[in-house]
Amino acid sequence: xGFQQFKSPSLPVPPEVYEQSYMSSLINNLQYFFGIxxxxxxxxxxAVAPSVLQLPVGALTLSNGANxxxxxPSKSFVRITGPSGAFNITxxxxxxxxxxxxNPDGTLLILxxxxxxxxxxxxxxxxxxxxxxxxxxxxxDVATTGRGTTIFIYSVTDARWLLVxxxx
Numbered sequence: 309x310g311f312q313q314f315k316s317p318s319l320p321v322p323p324e325v326y327e328q329s330y331m332s333s334l335i336n337n338l339q340y341f342f343g344i345x346x347x348x349x350x351x352x353x354x355a356v357a358p359s360v361l362q363l364p365v366g367a368l369t370l371s372n373g374a375n376x377x378x379x380x381p382s383k384s385f386v387r388i389t390g391p392s393g394a395f396n397i398t399x400x401x402x403x404x405x406x407x408x409x410x411n412p413d414g415t416l417l418i419l420x421x422x423x424x425x426x427x428x429x430x431x432x433x434x435x436x437x438x439x440x441x442x443x444x445x446x447x448x449d450v451a452t453t454g455r456g457t458t459i460f461i462y463s464v465t466d467a468r469w470l471l472v473x474x475x476x
Contacts, residue, residue: 363418370395372425376435377401385418388427396428396449399436400460400469411439413464424454429471444471452476 366383369390380386380402401410402417421427428451431444443466444450452458456476460469 363416370397374398374435376433377437377440380417384416385420387420387422389422391423391425391427394426394428396430397442398430398433399440399442401437401440402462411462411464411469413462415462417460417462417469419458419460421452421454421456421458426454427452427456427458429458429474432468439467440469442469442471445473450474450476 363384364382365385365387366381367387367389368378368380370378370388372391372393372395375395375397377399378397378401380400382402397419400417402412402415419427428449429442429444430449431447432441442460450458450471452474453476456474458471458475459473461472462469
């Protein structure tokens with residue numbers, strides 16, 4: 309984010325006694341002082357909606373059975389398709405944007421199983437690289453019975469994905 313342009317504000321003339329109407333007018337005119345732009349989308353002060361979080365969405369096709377060290381697209385919400393039978397996930401690798409480093413600290417990941425097949429999140433499986441493994445919140449495997457959502461966050465301290473929640 310950076311300053312797109314600098315504009316000279318047209319500020320109201322200060323009164324002898326400051327009143328609420330002057331302060332409101334001053335604040336409204338200051339929003340035009342700077343044009344703020346994100347590298348991907350223009351943004352103005354009026355366009356900020358802090359009550360809405362929008363995550364980038366991606367898709368991933370998995371296969372029946374074990375899915376080890378699955379490569380997640382650089383997205384925070386990933387829709388899983390593909391399996392025609394039960395499947396499990398033993399580890400996750402997610403590249404950092406603009407970096408070769410995998411699994412950046414604090415990375416949030418939501419996996420949505422859009423299939424009718426059972427998805428099992430395998431706890432600390434040796435089938436995946438240590439830094440790609442998952443610690444479930446129960447200490448044992450967690451399964452969805454068909455459509456379901458799992459939420460993870462990566463902890464560099466633990467060198468694991470931590471399962472935060474599962475809607476089964």
